[in-house]
Amino acid sequence: MDALIYTVMSSAERALKAQQVHANNLANLDTGGFRADLELATSQAVGGYGYDSRHMSRLQANAVSGGEGVMRQTGRDLDVAIVGDGLFAVEWQGGEAYTRSGNFSVDGEGALTVNGRPVLGDGGPIVLPPYTSLSIGVDGTISILPPGQNDMQPVDRLRLVRGEAAELTKNEAGLIVARDGAELAVDDTVTLRSGHLEGSNVSAIGEMVATMNLNRDFEIQMRLYKAADDMAEAGNRLMRD
Known part of the structure; x- marks a missing residue:
């Protein structure tokens, strides 16, 4: 008893x-x-x-x-959704954490953010020069049309990673991190769909x-x-x- x-x-x-x-x-x-x-x-x-x-x-x-959430079309250039497995990398406490949220914004200094956190690219936090048009490719390449020019120019590429669900957890901010605390490796096979957002799963x-x-x-x-x-x-x- x-x-x-x-x-x-x-x-x-x-x-x-x-x-x-x-x-x-x-x-x-x-x-x-x-x-x-x-x-x-x-x-x-x-x-x-x-x-x-x-x-x-x-x-x-x-x-x-x-599991994947439902994907919906928005038509917004800064909205991107991951197709299949994969994660966006964002800056967190001097390191990086991960999210599936792709509703990006650009602040007054040109920094690309999601929910107020800097989005990471190949060389660290992404900062965009002035532009009149922007597009994000299926591989995460960010291209802009500078003022007064006619051709799109690539400026950076989103850091896209992949991790097994069993190896992932969440930190105190609700961001996804590796269970062992290590950074996830970049995966070039992760693909995106521009003008779409993924909902909750x-x-x-x-x-x-x-x-x-x-x-x-x-x-x-x-x-x-x-x-x-x-x-x-x-x-x-x-x-x-």
Whole structure:
């Protein structure tokens, strides 16, 4: 009965945290390029002498869904979507992190940004010279039409990388990073579609079903907790008798 309480209470806590994971996914249903978080539970032994038979449920909410979101056409030159696997690289705390969001902007100094973060190219953060027209190729090459000229000129290329979903997680800013902290290698096979944006890959139905299942799990855990309490009380009566 003592061993059961460890499992029941930790499982109830895991259900609560898992609910938070799914609630965050639902909150980002319309966030462009958002990758759903996956809640993974593992068994963890309780440390200390005499606790070998006691195990707890541990939530690991640091996996990222690799599914693709729905792509929609915008017609905007600075909107690009990745076709298949791949990630855009952005500057983060002196290094780099990654995102699927391709709704780029150009600030007053010509810096290419996404959600306020500098976008990385072959030589670091991309800064564009003055232009009258801009295009982004399928390989990430950025070309501009300088004022007073008639021909497009390539100026930089987006840093496009690829990583296995099982090797990726998210940092505190919600950006995708490698689980081991290393930078992902550039992958020249990643292709883009200009004038399009990718939506979130969150499935509203899937998240709601998962939430209902967690509610049922919590109810079962509370029944088990009551059963453990009844067993403890029965043991106490036997000892008193």
